[in-house]
Amino acid sequence: MTAAADTIRSELLSIIGKNPEGHKDEAVRTAFASKLEEYSNAEGADPNDVIFAIGKTVFGVDLPDAKKAKTNGSSKPAEELPIVDFDYMKEFMKEVFLSYGVTPERAEICSDVLIEADKRGIDSHGLGRLKPIYCDRMDDGILWPEKPIDIITESETTALVDGNLGLGLYIGPHCMQMAIDKAKKYGVGFVACRNSTHYGIAGYYATMATDQGCIGFTGTNARPSIAPTFGVEPMMGTNPLVFGLPSTDDFPFVIDCATSVNQRGKIEKYAREGVDTPAGAVIDDQGIERTDTEGILRDMVLGKCALTPVGGAGDKMGGYKGFGWAATVELLCTALQSGPWGEDICGVDRATGKPKPMPLGHFFLAIDIEKICPLDTFKKNTGEFLKALRESKKAPTGPGRIWTAGEPENDARISRTSQGGMKVVAPLQKNMIDLRNSRPGLKEKYPKLPFE
């Protein structure tokens, strides 16, 4: 949120705070209505801000949707953003990878991992990451578009792989397929990987396993972000710890999330939308909560603030559990691989500010279910339990529905597909235009993008 929007919002809160019965007073109602409209026109105001709901239900001020703020970094409200077809978007991303010299087969898989994030509604890790993360790192020479994948050690059921700082987006699928192939032969397959780079949504790999009748398990480390419980220094990546299990549902059970309250991509998304980071997700070097999104992103690079583990800071809500899971992932990504962690993978030389390589580790485990019990039996057992969870008694205070992991992503896929694709927010439109204008061959292929 911009400082101007923030100030107006504080004024609105102050009107509410100072006038507990203000909604009954015509003068207060008028003042609130005009301030709310001012807020709705301020750059960076959040159209989903609860203040609009308070305005409507308490003060009876119902601004038309189009007035509810400049959204998504654009002067257009969300409903006016262009919807771009997924296939178009995937092809565009593939062309970008090809323009860097990535082979067609690998460019295809890299763009598939990214578009899958957008299809699943994981906006933090799809098109939004093409640039700044992957393209900028290739431009900076800290991540290589094309490198061999070397097998360092291998047995029937295990392997250690070296990605040579190529794109994690093709190294990840390669390693998970190795683990699945081993599982299909011997029951289980475990692949540890070193010298890789950012591999995108971990759930992609768990789903590769479930699609092939396996239980999938994966994790990756990442640039240091999470502080230990009772600490303030970013020591661990946001380190997703992810399981996938097939079921009779139309979608697998996939618990795909970071071991921090918020991951960094989500904070980048808040920045694109111009909104604050929710309190509790970030602390400064004194352990004080921070919500200023832009400042957080800047200071995280310098290691001056940290993300809290799942469960939050301290031990009241069990933050030490998230801390333990994040540490487990970091260990599984470094101990077998003798890989670096912490400042050695922060991506920036903190003395000079220059970008530096960030060799990451991943792990992938696949278990072939048929080697233990019939796949259909397993799916039926999982499906029945998940259905029972969803059908269990709902909290009267909640939305009246229970989801199981993987379901929100399935819902997003259905609704986005039915709307014809994805909304491309203004900052991402700009990134696409920049890439089209700067990458060889793209101007000819894309003289006009769908939103131009």
Ligand SMILES: NC(=O)c1ccc[n+]([C@@H]2O[C@H](COP(=O)([O-])OP(=O)(O)OC[C@H]3O[C@@H](n4cnc5c(N)ncnc54)[C@H](O)[C@@H]3O)[C@@H](O)[C@H]2O)c1
């Ligand atoms: N490559 C990396 O370094 C890296 C690091 C961190 C995160 N990530 C990726 O970022 C993505 C988002 O991570 P996140 O931590 O923001 O995830 P999140 O907090 O959005 O949680 C997503 C998970 O929770 C489930 N879920 C969501 N709402 C639910 C509900 N109401 N009830 C039941 N289940 C629910 C989803 O099905 C999903 O499994 C993931 O794909 C993750 O793999 C990648």
Ligand SMILES: O=C(O)C[C@H](O)C(=O)O
């Ligand atoms: O951005 C990272 O370094 C890891 C991950 O993708 C995240 O968003 O936290």
